[in-house]
Amino acid sequence: MNDQPTFSGRRTFLQFPDQLSDGQRPDVTVVGIPFDLGTTNRPGCRFGPAGIREASLMLLDGDHPELRVNPGEDLRCIDAGDLDIANGYLEKSVDMIEGQVRGIDGHLVALGGDHTVTLPILRAQAERHGKGVSLLHFDAHVDTWKENFGGPVGHGTPFHYAAQEGLIDPKRSIQIGIRSPVDNDVMDYTTDELGFHVVSAEQVHTGGVEAVVAAVKKTVGDNAVYLTFDIDGIDPSQAPGTGTPEVGGLFTWQALAIMKKLGDLNLVSMDMVEVAPAYDQAQITSLAAATFVWTYLCLLAVKKNK
Numbered sequence: 082m083n084d085q086p087t088f089s090g091r092r093t094f095l096q097f098p099d100q101l102s103d104g105q106r107p108d109v110t111v112v113g114i115p116f117d118l119g120t121t122n123r124p125g126c127r128f129g130p131a132g133i134r135e136a137s138l139m140l141l142d143g144d145h146p147e148l149r150v151n152p153g154e155d156l157r158c159i160d161a162g163d164l165d166i167a168n169g170y171l172e173k174s175v176d177m178i179e180g181q182v183r184g185i186d187g188h189l190v191a192l193g194g195d196h197t198v199t200l201p202i203l204r205a206q207a208e209r210h211g212k213g214v215s216l217l218h219f220d221a222h223v224d225t226w227k228e229n230f231g232g233p234v235g236h237g238t239p240f241h242y243a244a245q246e247g248l249i250d251p252k253r254s255i256q257i258g259i260r261s262p263v264d265n266d267v268m269d270y271t272t273d274e275l276g277f278h279v280v281s282a283e284q285v286h287t288g289g290v291e292a293v294v295a296a297v298k299k300t301v302g303d304n305a306v307y308l309t310f311d312i313d314g315i316d317p318s319q320a321p322g323t324g325t326p327e328v329g330g331l332f333t334w335q336a337l338a339i340m341k342k343l344g345d346l347n348l349v350s351m352d353m354v355e356v357a358p359a360y361d362q363a364q365i366t367s368l369a370a371a372t373f374v375w376t377y378l379c380l381l382a383v384k385k386n387k
């Protein structure tokens with residue numbers, strides 16, 4: 082239990098310190114990546130880290146009701162602030178993100194930023210976790226386009242490049258919540274050529290949470306798993322604050338129920354991307370994003386306490 086009311090105090094994620102007082106290595110390092118030059122529709126998720134941090138303060142009131150852990154008490158967590166970017170320079174920023182992630186200690190949790198940022202994170206982390214990690218990917222979009230409206234890198238292309246560079250193993254990766262308009266050849270490339278397991282939002286609704294959990298476990302097995310969570314995987318009725326909303330998406334309870342059952346996976350990192358607070362209503366998008374990150378940290382805490 083926090084000893085201050087939630088509207089008071091430092092505005093870091095879950096009020097984590099920026100470093101540990103004993104100088105020890107953190108279990109988890111949270112960073113913000115205030116970058117949205119890769120967006121193809123509405124920009125604004127450069128404010129995502131600030132929005133998610135602010136909303137996270139609602140979650141300081143106690144332990145997870147079922148997992149019975151508190152990330153701030155059961156893990157040694159820091160919020161190291163925002164990564165530097167080169168304002169206005171997309172590709173230079175991507176390189177800078179990669180370089181800074183290489184220097185981060187502990188289990189990385191990144192608050193985006195648009196989905197471009199996952200590519201430099203995966204590049205940086207290939208040293209630590211090896212190539213060919215499994216992607217556990219919540220999104221309305223497959224993000225395997227080969228170009229971003231004329232540019233090579235953007236928020237629609239990270240997993241084309243990640244697959245081509247061998248950073249992820251698409252055949253052991255799963256995308257959940259997919260439903261956006263997409264050219265047939267892009268979808269065929271994603272499922273048939275690359276081999277991603279794609280679970281549409283409708284399949285989540287009709288098949289249920291347990292079927293999705295089983296599909297995730299079967300697909301990723303014991304491989305290292307990188308969780309990338311695009312908030313537009315959630316329905317715009319519950320997460321309107323994002324640049325490319327698509328109707329028919331997951332409800333927050335569905336994503337939480339799926340996540341809660343995946344604590345036994347070999348989770349190595351996560352990012353939470355595409356939160357654009359200017360389009361939000363009553364902070365519901367930022368709160369959803371903060372709650373998904375909090376839930377992920379709770380999974381890590383359960384594992385640590387075992």
Ligand SMILES: [Mn+2]
Nearest residue numbers: 221222311313
């Ligand atoms: Mn998306």
